[in-house]
Amino acid sequence: MTGSIEQGTSQTHGNTHILHFLVRLPRPMDAVWPRLATPEGLTAWCTPVDTLEPRLGGAIDLRDLGGGRITAWDVDRVAEYTVEGGRIRFHLERDGDDGTALRFTHEFQGEAETEQRWRARFERLIEVLESP
Template sequence: MTGSIEQGTSQTHGNTHILHFLVRLPRPMEKVWPAFSTPEGLAAWCTPADVLEPRLGGAVTLRDLGSGRVTAWDVDRVAEYRVEGGRIRFHLERDGEEGAALRFTHEFQGGTESEQRWRARFERLIETLEQGH
């Protein structure tokens, strides 16, 4: 199975921008979960996690995205981080026997993030997973 970025949508409501992506990943949920839930996993494709307490209410600092708290944590399924710049949610679902589907949401204010930046990050993630990391 190969990974793919199925869709990316961007909405703006006043000052708030909301990005949604559906990303098909070439590994099962248990294998891709660390990419969203560990400092090493996030650093490999997204941004260094200077702080990450892997539990509901834990502290989180994502170097390029801000500091805040873990606002949802369901092992192997959901990691959500609320940081100064907004909310970042990774929601994993099974996608056949060998894959996982990531439903991603980033809600933020200001113009620091973009659909293109996240698309590039997800391309790095897929490449990393396809290489077996």
């Protein structure tokens, strides 16, 4: 199985933008989770991480996306980071025998993020997961 970005949608409500992606990843959930829920994992494909306290209510500081709190934390399944001006949610589901479906939502204010920027990040995530 190779990874793919199956779906990307963007909605705007006033000054609030919501991006949704469905990303199919070529590894099981337990191999994907550390890429979404550890400083080393996020830094490898998304953005440098200055702080990540891995628990509900823990502090998070994502250098390019802002600082805030972890507002959902279901180990191996859901990580949600509410940062300045937005919310980033990673939701993992099984996809076949050896794959993972990542349902991603980013809700934010202003124009800082784009669908293209997240698509590029997910392409890097797929590369990281496919390399030996």
